[in-house]
Amino acid sequence: MKSDSITAFKRELDRYLGKTGLQDYGEKAGDWGYSLTCIFLTFLHTHMIAATAEGKRQRKPSKKLLESTEDYDQLFIPKKKLKPGFDPLHQVCFIPDFVILDIVFDYKHIRLLYLFSITENSERKRHRKPTKKLLESTGDFDQFVPKKKFKRDLYHSFKSDIQPDSADEINDLDPFLSTSRKSQMERGGGAAKKENVCQLCEKPGELLLCEGQCCGAFHLKCLGLTKMPEGKFNCSECTTGFHTCFVCRQNGEDVKRCLMPLCGKFYHMECIEKYPTSVALNKGFRCSLHVCLSCHACNPTNPRATKGRMMRCVRCPVAYHANDNCLAAGCVVLASNSIICTNHFTARRGCRHHGHVNVSWCFVCSEGGSLLCCESCPAAFHRECLNIEMPAGKWYCNDCKAGKKPRYKDIIWVKLGRYRWWPAEVCHPKNVPTNIQKMKHEIGEFPVRFFGSNDYFWTYQARVFSYMEGDKGSKDKTCKGLNSIFKKALQEAAERFEELKAQKETRQAQEEKRNEKKPPPYKHIKVNKAVGKVQIFTADLSEISRCNCKPTDENPCGQDSECLNRMLMYECHPAVCPAGEKCQNQCFTKRQYPEVEILKTPGRGWGLCCKGDIKKGQFVNEYVGEVIDEEECYSRIKYAQEHDICNFYMLTLDKDRIIDAGPKGNYSRFMNHSCKPNCETQKWTVNGDTRVGLFALCEILSGSELTFNYHLECLGTGKTACKCGAPNCSGYLGVQPKNAPTSADMKKKPPIPRKRKQQSELVKDHEEECFRCGDSGQLVICKKPGCPKVYHADCLNLNKRPAGKWECPWHQCDVCGKEAISFCELCPSSFCMDHREGALFISKLDGRLSCNEHDPCGPIPLEPGEIREIMPSPNKLVLHALQPLDSTLIRHFVIDGPW
Numbered sequence: 001m002k003s004d005s006i007t008a009f010k011r012e013l014d015r016y017l018g019k020t021g022l023q024d025y026g027e028k029a030g031d032w033g034y035s036l037t038c039i040f041l042t043f044l045h046t047h048m049i050a051a052t053a054e055g056k057r058q059r060k061p062s063k064k065l066l067e068s069t070e071d072y073d074q075l076f077i078p079k080k081k082l083k084p085g086f087d088p089l090h091q092v093c094f095i096p097d098f099v100i101l102d103i104v105f106d107y108k109h110i111r112l113l114y115l116f117s118i119t120e121n122s123e124r125k126r127h128r129k130p131t132k133k134l135l136e137s138t139g140d141f142d143q144f145v146p147k148k149k150f151k152r153d154l155y156h157s158f159k160s161d162i163q164p165d166s167a168d169e170i171n172d173l174d175p176f177l178s179t180s181r182k183s184q185m186e187r188g189g190g191a192a193k194k195e196n197v198c199q200l201c202e203k204p205g206e207l208l209l210c211e212g213q214c215c216g217a218f219h220l221k222c223l224g225l226t227k228m229p230e231g232k233f234n235c236s237e238c239t240t241g242f243h244t245c246f247v248c249r250q251n252g253e254d255v256k257r258c259l260m261p262l263c264g265k266f267y268h269m270e271c272i273e274k275y276p277t278s279v280a281l282n283k284g285f286r287c288s289l290h291v292c293l294s295c296h297a298c299n300p301t302n303p304r305a306t307k308g309r310m311m312r313c314v315r316c317p318v319a320y321h322a323n324d325n326c327l328a329a330g331c332v333v334l335a336s337n338s339i340i341c342t343n344h345f346t347a348r349r350g351c352r353h354h355g356h357v358n359v360s361w362c363f364v365c366s367e368g369g370s371l372l373c374c375e376s377c378p379a380a381f382h383r384e385c386l387n388i389e390m391p392a393g394k395w396y397c398n399d400c401k402a403g404k405k406p407r408y409k410d411i412i413w414v415k416l417g418r419y420r421w422w423p424a425e426v427c428h429p430k431n432v433p434t435n436i437q438k439m440k441h442e443i444g445e446f447p448v449r450f451f452g453s454n455d456y457f458w459t460y461q462a463r464v465f466s467y468m469e470g471d472k473g474s475k476d477k478t479c480k481g482l483n484s485i486f487k488k489a490l491q492e493a494a495e496r497f498e499e500l501k502a503q504k505e506t507r508q509a510q511e512e513k514r515n516e517k518k519p520p521p522y523k524h525i526k527v528n529k530a531v532g533k534v535q536i537f538t539a540d541l542s543e544i545s546r547c548n549c550k551p552t553d554e555n556p557c558g559q560d561s562e563c564l565n566r567m568l569m570y571e572c573h574p575a576v577c578p579a580g581e582k583c584q585n586q587c588f589t590k591r592q593y594p595e596v597e598i599l600k601t602p603g604r605g606w607g608l609c610c611k612g613d614i615k616k617g618q619f620v621n622e623y624v625g626e627v628i629d630e631e632e633c634y635s636r637i638k639y640a641q642e643h644d645i646c647n648f649y650m651l652t653l654d655k656d657r658i659i660d661a662g663p664k665g666n667y668s669r670f671m672n673h674s675c676k677p678n679c680e681t682q683k684w685t686v687n688g689d690t691r692v693g694l695f696a697l698c699e700i701l702s703g704s705e706l707t708f709n710y711h712l713e714c715l716g717t718g719k720t721a722c723k724c725g726a727p728n729c730s731g732y733l734g735v736q737p738k739n740a741p742t743s744a745d746m747k748k749k750p751p752i753p754r755k756r757k758q759q760s761e762l763v764k765d766h767e768e769e770c771f772r773c774g775d776s777g778q779l780v781i782c783k784k785p786g787c788p789k790v791y792h793a794d795c796l797n798l799n800k801r802p803a804g805k806w807e808c809p810w811h812q813c814d815v816c817g818k819e820a821i822s823f824c825e826l827c828p829s830s831f832c833m834d835h836r837e838g839a840l841f842i843s844k845l846d847g848r849l850s851c852n853e854h855d856p857c858g859p860i861p862l863e864p865g866e867i868r869e870i871m872p873s874p875n876k877l878v879l880h881a882l883q884p885l886d887s888t889l890i891r892h893f894v895i896d897g898p899w
Helices: 002-019 023-029 032-052 063-067 088-093 097-105 107-121 132-137 152-162 167-173 179-188 236-240 293-298 398-402 480-515 630-642 743-747
Strands: 310-313 319-321 332-335 338-340 411-414 422-426 446-450 456-459 464-466 596-601 605-610 619-622 626-628 650-652 658-660 679-686 689-696
Touching: 293 319, 293 398, 411 446, 411 480, 422 480, 626 630, 630 658
Parallel strands: 310 338
Antiparallel strands: 310 319, 332 338, 411 422, 411 464, 422 446, 446 456, 596 605, 619 689, 626 658, 650 658, 679 689
């Protein structure tokens, strides 16, 4: 049976070779032509059987069949029953003649023609790649390929039709790989598709992948090799163990590898921390090559920033999504996933349009004067408008620090030569005329089309800034002939801006609709997690209080019982409580939460709803998150302010600890604020530590949203609008809710009109400017009752914000530190009974009591024995302190800034 099948196959092959007039050539060449053709047709046949059989799933040839190339007849027998009338041998032979010609005479093009034939015969079926054994069995075919070639025009006529669009598609479609590509598949695995360019010359081609930690790709010539190395290949860095930092290009043992699989990049910690998209993980970090810089710069909390196919810079840890909406204009594309980003722009000497230009006005107040200029873009600011100290060395604006770059289709202002700032649109190089494409340009430059004149030019980031709605341009009229063109340019720019704005809003709406399907990502935890130096306390069993409940009681330690621990908000310990397993005062430990679900609420983001009825006083949930100290709290607030994050989940646990449920938490983090809530927060002592629980204030019906009052504490003068919709809504978070009238009050008679009292002047709790320097900002509040003074931590020479109940230096004598009784009205200088004489004077300017540091005209000394004492009146100041433990627990922090 075996020999008959082979004979029949050769007979059919002779018939086809005879038709093409090449039978004699095959006989002269020996049996290699038959062997080569038979092996190829054997492999082709196995795919065509699966492609023709309806409803049959493709199977790989078995290991035994792939190891032997002699048992051809077995490969013609399908593993499943074929359709009636199907003839495997003739089905294989019905192949266009040009396929057999190129198979016999040019093996190097077998893969392309093979793919074309498979597509012709089975468009709806997807073939599989050959296995490792078959690739090894075909690795030595190159020595059989004759030097003489035939009918090349016929091949080239089909080559253009099957060219893949990218290097990734070549990898996916190529069934017969060269030796080097085979090594990539065997040694690099998934990394073979990631590294498409050589790390040394930054050019694509046939690459050799390192099997060490770096996952690097190299050309043989770049490594100084003439042939593929036998066995495993490790580059010099992986061999020595000294890897190079991908940022500073310095090697050593203190570099660490990115934790993402197949990344292979090493960094110094101080180098990778400079990139805002890098994230610290449990035992390492995730480098910025795995986050789209454009998406992160627009919204750091956008989960899409880490998803999708990325295009990564081969010179620095910068990555963008592989689309024109995210890719920074001016990036040079090397391969389907490799680029050189705009950070590697190098200005040419003597080139005028490569010089850096800054605007002559402040981007905040639009006024001139002494400006602080960004080193990367044309932005300029007054130091006072940014409320910062004069920086030393180079300075970059917030947009440049965040990584914002001009992108394709952006409307911008461009400075070219002596012309005024002119509106233009960033164009993709493929969309500009050919002569513009051929103009000499550097990495980081991109073509722009000027409105009004439709001229093109290549420029870069340091000479452009974003167009804003309503921009009118410079009022300087440098040339009367250009005024009409400039007006036309402004009109075209405004129209194009509105068109692109509508397109962007449509994309954002679609993205928001996709994101609405699930809430923002966070890590779900069941108990509080300590961060840094914060501790979670655990009491000894001998220190835990014991109640008097009995297991024979109807509801031992229940809600309606007289359990002493429950009254004192102490949770019973299962090893101490007399009720034992029947104890009903262990809701925190046993996590006895009612069933809830997360839902999208109208106008207030995500919320939490109950799926069943909840009784009044019932335990709803525990507020769980990361337990941090006040220093870490302000650090996170500062980070949120710099990255435009306006969602906070911070709750005060005690004077030294705060719960942050932002990065980690449970379902309670989704509960919204309400001025008329149905839940309240209570502090309970559980196993010796303080924990916060949420309890129902009233009967809550199934499907109702669960809310509680945040008791927001604001730092600064900014306010956050409240959207709870309650009848007694105060309008702002942190403001005391109004007393909503009840239905019974509405039925009462109208009150008797009384004489209106004069409205007293509203006095603020604390001042808004630092008592030492007079500027606003992030201020430290004095906690002494009645004191309105606030300070900057820097003005007090403090390295960190003071924690707990802190009193300002205005209340201590400058000389001995005792309690002060005489105070300077212009600075924190103060003195006690023993040191006040001769220290304070009446100012000539305004008659106020001051020390000798403030009056330039000279002080008027007090008369002998005359003492003027200034004490802050507690009647005119509102005490700003926490309410009892069972009410004020939430401290959401809002800082003045661009929210």
